[in-house]
Amino acid sequence: MPCSISKAQMTKRRWPWLLFPVLTLLSASAFSQSPEEILKKIDRNLTPESFESYRKLINIEPNGRSREYILFTVKKGRDKVASVFLSPASDKGRATLRLGDNMWLYVPDVGKPIRITSLQSVVGGVFNNADILRLDYNVEYGVKELQQKGEEYVLDLQARSSSVAYDRLRMTVTEKTLLPTKIECFAVAGMLIKTLYFKEPKVFEGITRPTVIETDSPLYRGYKSLIVYASIKAKDFPDEVFTLTFLPRVETLR
Amino acid sequence: MKLFAALLLFGVYLFQTPLALAQKEYEVDLSKLQKEIEKKPYALNGFFEFTPALLLLDQTSTIYDMQLADRHVGRAMDQYNSRLRLEGSYQRGFARLYAMGDGYLRNDDLGWSGRAHLFQGYLSLKFRPNTAVDVGKRVARWGKGYAWNPAAFIDRPKDMEDPQEALEGFTMLSADFTKSFTGRLKTLSFTPVILPVTKDLNDVLGKPGHINAAGKLYGLIWDTDVDLMFLVGSSRSVRYGLDFSRNLQANSEVHAEWAWLTSGESRATSSGLAGFRYLTADETTFIAEYYRNGPGLSEEEARDLYNNLGRGDFGDRSAQRLLGTQNLMRDYLYLRATKKEPFQILYLTPEISSIINLSDHSFLVLPGFTYNPVTNLQLRLRFGCLVGGANTEYGEKQTNYRLELRVRYFFQQP
Numbered sequence: 235m236p237c238s239i240s241k242a243q244m245t246k247r248r249w250p251w252l253l254f255p256v257l258t259l260l261s262a263s264a265f266s267q268s269p270e271e272i273l274k275k276i277d278r279n280l281t282p283e284s285f286e287s288y289r290k291l292i293n294i295e296p297n298g299r300s301r302e303y304i305l306f307t308v309k310k311g312r313d314k315v316a317s318v319f320l321s322p323a324s325d326k327g328r329a330t331l332r333l334g335d336n337m338w339l340y341v342p343d344v345g346k347p348i349r350i351t352s353l354q355s356v357v358g359g360v361f362n363n364a365d366i367l368r369l370d371y372n373v374e375y376g377v378k379e380l381q382q383k384g385e386e387y388v389l390d391l392q393a394r395s396s397s398v399a400y401d402r403l404r405m406t407v408t409e410k411t412l413l414p415t416k417i418e419c420f421a422v423a424g425m426l427i428k429t430l431y432f433k434e435p436k437v438f439e440g441i442t443r444p445t446v447i448e449t450d451s452p453l454y455r456g457y458k459s460l461i462v463y464a465s466i467k468a469k470d471f472p473d474e475v476f477t478l479t480f481l482p483r484v485e486t487l488r
Numbered sequence: 489m490k491l492f493a494a495l496l497l498f499g500v501y502l503f504q505t506p507l508a509l510a511q512k513e514y515e516v517d518l519s520k521l522q523k524e525i526e527k528k529p530y531a532l533n534g535f536f537e538f539t540p541a542l543l544l545l546d547q548t549s550t551i552y553d554m555q556l557a558d559r560h561v562g563r564a565m566d567q568y569n570s571r572l573r574l575e576g577s578y579q580r581g582f583a584r585l586y587a588m589g590d591g592y593l594r595n596d597d598l599g600w601s602g603r604a605h606l607f608q609g610y611l612s613l614k615f616r617p618n619t620a621v622d623v624g625k626r627v628a629r630w631g632k633g634y635a636w637n638p639a640a641f642i643d644r645p646k647d648m649e650d651p652q653e654a655l656e657g658f659t660m661l662s663a664d665f666t667k668s669f670t671g672r673l674k675t676l677s678f679t680p681v682i683l684p685v686t687k688d689l690n691d692v693l694g695k696p697g698h699i700n701a702a703g704k705l706y707g708l709i710w711d712t713d714v715d716l717m718f719l720v721g722s723s724r725s726v727r728y729g730l731d732f733s734r735n736l737q738a739n740s741e742v743h744a745e746w747a748w749l750t751s752g753e754s755r756a757t758s759s760g761l762a763g764f765r766y767l768t769a770d771e772t773t774f775i776a777e778y779y780r781n782g783p784g785l786s787e788e789e790a791r792d793l794y795n796n797l798g799r800g801d802f803g804d805r806s807a808q809r810l811l812g813t814q815n816l817m818r819d820y821l822y823l824r825a826t827k828k829e830p831f832q833i834l835y836l837t838p839e840i841s842s843i844i845n846l847s848d849h850s851f852l853v854l855p856g857f858t859y860n861p862v863t864n865l866q867l868r869l870r871f872g873c874l875v876g877g878a879n880t881e882y883g884e885k886q887t888n889y890r891l892e893l894r895v896r897y898f899f900q901q902p
Binding site (some may be wrong): 273288295302343346348395454465 | 519616617620628629634675706709733738739771900
């Protein structure tokens with residue numbers, strides 16, 4: 235019996251074969267992009283360039299006790315970011331502003347923003363400023379090396395200045411989604427300070443990104459910390475929002 | 489004394505008792521989180537604080553003579569302080585009402601004492617992010633100094649031992665106009681202020697029956713915060729101020745502040761300070777400030793003051809001056825060191841601070857630590873030691889030593 239295959243059937247049978255060169259071309263084109271461009275795409279896949287977000291930071295102690303902080307953050311462009319704690323009560327109203335390498339902390343009792351060194355930690359526990367006032371990775375880091383390992387890229391990132399919390403990052407990224415699955419953070423001496431695991435992808439108004447970032451650190455054995463994104467929304471703000479004068483009013487942007 | 493010791497032991501117990509729970513897989517309930525971030529138009533928060541303290545008094549000091557000699561107070565004194573601070577706000581559209589109230593109650597060998605204040609209470613209208621108007625009682629907190637702010641013309645003086653604590657404000661009408669730029673000058677902001685002084689309103693600011701004007705021009709230029717301030721009016725002498733703050737490196741900051749008080753009720757004078765903040769690699773923060781207190785007494789004037797008081801004449805202006813100021817003389821140094829979470833003990837911050845009178849070499853030293861054993865509970869154990877000979881500022885204070893445990897519990901709704 236002659237085998238007759240319609241044009242439509244042929245197309246149907248061939249499409250996986252057609253997809254192969256397309257995907258190959260796509261990944262080649264991905265690799266043909268400069269490593270810096272790949273890093274920029276990773277940044278855009280994590281957050282819009284300007285946005286507002288709500289996050290919960292959770293410190294889990296070895297004895298099972300946990301502490302939770304809720305943070306409202308607004309960011310604009312490459313180097314403007316402001317955050318305010320909504321809870322717990324002991325931290326409510328503490329706000330931070332970052333303009334490039336300039337950083338200020340506003341404590342409601344003190345009643346005025348004070349300039350802090352950019353490495354100063356603004357919250358206790360495992361979290362540091364890099365967790366709270368993070369700029370895009372491509373702003374703070376340059377790509378030293380890009381390797382492909384199976385279906386993942388491994389980017390070796392080097393801090394552009396000494397004001398960045400971690401001197402070097404090793405970022406493992408899924409090739410298909412260009413989203414990180416793991417980031418290892420190293421100090422200048424090469425010591426591993428912290429590992430971030432990106433989990434539970436979810437759609438947030440236009441972007442699909444991990445909801446949970448789990449952290450462990452050899453410096454704090456037995457402790458674990460989580461950053462849980464409740465909401466990320468692309469939003470533009472006037473430049474005046476990112477000023478010392480406005481810092482005590484950041485919460486009114488909600 | 490026994491009660492104080494018992495409370496101290498309770499604090500130490502809280503410090504060292506972790507709950508015996510095993511670490512388990514943590515589950516995040518996103519729907520609960522969505523409810524938690526839901527915005528309410530109102531907010532209420534604050535803290536309750538209990539601070540038992542043990543004081544060892546200096547029965548030979550001038551201030552003891554003036555205040556306690558005839559009140560049958562012994563060398564050691566227990567003191568029990570309670571404080572309630574409440575903050576509330578209500579926001580609707582561009583308008584926000586805010587109030588902060590503070591009440592404290594003290595019991596010691598002198599009996600009961602206490603006071604309730606409205607620290608702040610104002611209406612804030614934010615027309616746009618670059619324009620806002622505030623009317624009511626509020627703090628301005630001008631200046632860049634950590635321990636002192638000579639250019640804070642419209643603020644009450646800080647508590648030298650707790651410079652980060654909230655202060656009572658003044659009733660004023662103020663506005664903020666802000667403009668951002670690209671280039672060397674990144675931000676420019678102007679804050680004009682109107683302050684009336686009457687017998688019942690802002691009376692500590694000077695002569696009543698006048699309306700005073702103040703203003704601050706702020707700029708972020710060449711990555712440096714710069715402020716220019718002024719206060720004009722008939723309640724006080726006209727004064728001008730200038731300050732700046734800048735990060736030298738990622739772990740260091742320098743700041744300075746200067747104030748010029750024109751001749752009014754007393755001679756013209758200027759005050760100023762210069763300081764820095766430095767963070768080491770192991771997260772120890774050092775703060776140092778030198779303060780030149782223009783209106784302060786010279787060594788000769790201070791000697792005359794103590795001689796007058798030594799003759800038992802407590803009714804003249806000398807006595808008022810000694811009791812009414814935190815900085816009697818002209819040259820001071822403030823030093824502070826805090827270490828974040830030593831030995832990887834999370835939420836523990838040891839600290840030591842000192843105020844040194846460089847003219848008479850007397851000083852105050854305050855070692856202690858702060859610990860947050862559980863969310864919203866903060867413990868602070870602090871020892872205070874005042875050192876100085878006869879006729880020196882800290883040598884003539886009524887207390888030699890003080891040990892206190894502050895237990896502060898924070899709450900919020902919603």
